[in-house]
Amino acid sequence: MRQPQWYKSSRSDNAGNCVEVAGNLPGVVLVRDSKDPSGPALTFTPEAWRSLVTHLHRAPVD
Template sequence: MAELTGAQWRKSTRSGDNGGNCVEVADNLPGIVAVRDSKDPTGPALSFAPAAWTSFVRATKTE
């Protein structure tokens, strides 16, 4: 997970008060957006190209 060194994690704005089932997002690194389970901060993380992450967020938003 060396490419995530320096990641600044924040709770996703899409995570609500749902019993701790939250994701954290790090979007401060060049060329990558990382996502992890907030309950397992030392566990695995998914990484996405910024354009792919933006498309995913747009596709999942509800009005």
């Protein structure tokens, strides 16, 4: 089984508010808090992940 290759989000800040994403596994995208790498990860289908990212890009920023 392949291991996830984690990448830190380009939107992460220097205050420790970081999200890491692994998209190298077939049929799944994993998302975790970089401060807790052994903790739980959210699991998305690639389609659901694309939909979420698209929605977030369109959301207004306060």
